[in-house]
Amino acid sequence: MTKGLTDRQNQVLQFIQEFQAERGYAPTVREVAARFGFRSPRAAHDHMKALQKKGFLSSVPGLPRTLAVLGSRRNIPILGRIAAGAPILAVEEADEFLDLEPSFFGSGRFFALKVNGDSMVGDHIQEGDLVILKAQEQARAGEVVAVLLEDEVTLKHFHPTSQGVELRASNPKIRTILVRPGEELRILGVMSGLVRKV
Amino acid sequence: MTKGLTDRQNQVLQFIQEFQAERGYAPTVREVAARFGFRSPRAAHDHMKALQKKGFLSSVPGLPRTLAVLGSRRNIPILGRIAAGAPILAVEEADEFLDLEPSFFGSGRFFALKVNGDSMVGDHIQEGDLVILKAQEQARAGEVVAVLLEDEVTLKHFHPTSQGVELRASNPKIRTILVRPGEELRILGVMSGLVRKV
DNA sequence: CTACGGCCTACACCCCTGTATAGTAAAGGT
DNA sequence: ACCTTTACTATACAGGGGTGTAGGCCGTAG
Numbered sequence: 001m002t003k004g005l006t007d008r009q010n011q012v013l014q015f016i017q018e019f020q021a022e023r024g025y026a027p028t029v030r031e032v033a034a035r036f037g038f039r040s041p042r043a044a045h046d047h048m049k050a051l052q053k054k055g056f057l058s059s060v061p062g063l064p065r066t067l068a069v070l071g072s073r074r075n076i077p078i079l080g081r082i083a084a085g086a087p088i089l090a091v092e093e094a095d096e097f098l099d100l101e102p103s104f105f106g107s108g109r110f111f112a113l114k115v116n117g118d119s120m121v122g123d124h125i126q127e128g129d130l131v132i133l134k135a136q137e138q139a140r141a142g143e144v145v146a147v148l149l150e151d152e153v154t155l156k157h158f159h160p161t162s163q164g165v166e167l168r169a170s171n172p173k174i175r176t177i178l179v180r181p182g183e184e185l186r187i188l189g190v191m192s193g194l195v196r197k198v
Numbered sequence: 199m200t201k202g203l204t205d206r207q208n209q210v211l212q213f214i215q216e217f218q219a220e221r222g223y224a225p226t227v228r229e230v231a232a233r234f235g236f237r238s239p240r241a242a243h244d245h246m247k248a249l250q251k252k253g254f255l256s257s258v259p260g261l262p263r264t265l266a267v268l269g270s271r272r273n274i275p276i277l278g279r280i281a282a283g284a285p286i287l288a289v290e291e292a293d294e295f296l297d298l299e300p301s302f303f304g305s306g307r308f309f310a311l312k313v314n315g316d317s318m319v320g321d322h323i324q325e326g327d328l329v330i331l332k333a334q335e336q337a338r339a340g341e342v343v344a345v346l347l348e349d350e351v352t353l354k355h356f357h358p359t360s361q362g363v364e365l366r367a368s369n370p371k372i373r374t375i376l377v378r379p380g381e382e383l384r385i386l387g388v389m390s391g392l393v394r395k396v
Numbered sequence: 397c398t399a400c401g402g403c404c405t406a407c408a409c410c411c412c413t414g415t416a417t418a419g420t421a422a423a424g425g426t
Numbered sequence: 427a428c429c430t431t432t433a434c435t436a437t438a439c440a441g442g443g444g445t446g447t448a449g450g451c452c453g454t455a456g
Contacts (some may be wrong), residue, residue: 024266068222124322
């Protein structure tokens with residue numbers, strides 16, 4: 001469920017999204033009302049107004065079927081580099097977007113990073129590839145993660161050990177990094193996919 | 199320019215597409231008329247009717263802004279396997295679609311194939327990857343192509359030589375195939391990208 | 397020559413649709 | 427208790443917008 005919305009508002013938003021996806025155009029106030037059994041268009045209108053105030057919908061006042069679901073810009077932000085010291089993964093920081101339905105990779109919030117170097121060739125990840133990462137700060141052993149280390153973002157295998165966390169590359173030429181318990185380690189996301197353009 | 203349409207119809211279709219993409223909803227007959235300087239909504243309506251008859255648009259009669267541009271299902275068909283003897287690359291044959299804007303990979307018609315085996319690991323293409331191919335029957339030396347060989351589709355490097363066409367895998371364990379001039383060889387497409395889900 | 401399709405003007409009908417006004421009712425929060 | 431928020435009913439108005447009718451101009455295929 002999307003945060004900040006009531007159950008009903010969520011249902012309405014979801015209906016509008018589905019309607020839009022199926023038919024290619026937005027429903028009217030009355031069509032929403034009919035779907036939920038409202039006997040007055042006002043009820044649906046109220047919900048839609050609430051969704052607009054909360055920033056989930058937009059519409060042009062007075063004009064029919066001008067509803068547009070915001071934030072459904074079926075795409076994944078490509079975070080080229082991350083500002084040193086301020087690893088904010090806000091969509092606003094993105095230079096570019098990958099126009100791919102994020103749900104293809106599962107649920108959650110995703111972002112993409114362009115791969116520099118060949119430290120992960122063992123996993124068939126090559127320079128220039130866009131790695132799709134699910135934004136989360138935890139990871140399980142063996143997963144490929146994007147971590148922030150001294151203001152730099154790197155892609156590594158995540159291996160917790162008794163000594164600390166080992167960050168292993170899949171290129172044998174690259175040394176494993178050991179992050180001891182006290183040291184700063186921030187996981188930005190775990191790898192969920194890859195997109196390459198040749 | 200899209201085939202089968204007059205210049206004007208093309209302009210109208212393009213305008214509707216752009217309007218839709220920018221604002222999230224379709225224009226009205228009068229908005230189309232205004233854009234083209236028509237003094238009567240009828241002129242625009244005629245064009246839209248023609249576009250509907252030709253199958254480029256759909257709309258619900260009587261209801262405003264219910265225009266929907268057809269065939270703009272921004273996605274790439276995934277051709278799991280190709281029927282033996284009938285390698286028809288029709289969209290209708292697709293089991294699944296990759297919901298990715300094809301223009302990301304360039305212009306043309308694209309399709310995707312799921313990779314079987316490890317014959318292309320040298321190019322960091324692994325089992326299960328979706329290879330994006332641009333549908334075309336010609337290829338240049340060195341390009342990765344999907345070819346139809348004896349009712350089977352394989353992914354190989356394309357290398358024309360004086361002896362015929364060599365189809366090289368990028369896994370040294372796999373033997374190069376030589377297709378002599380007389381033998382049947384059909385190129386289905388050249389590789390333009392790759393999508394992996396982990 | 398003529399029929400036809402593409403392209404356009406002018407006018408008008410009238411349903412669809414957003415939205416305002418006026419209430420009712422239950423659930424919390426303070 | 428009081429007030430705010432959520433969630434709805436009922437009714438009505440105004441104008442947005444699809445579409446029909448009537449017609450004109452032009453180029454091209456038959």
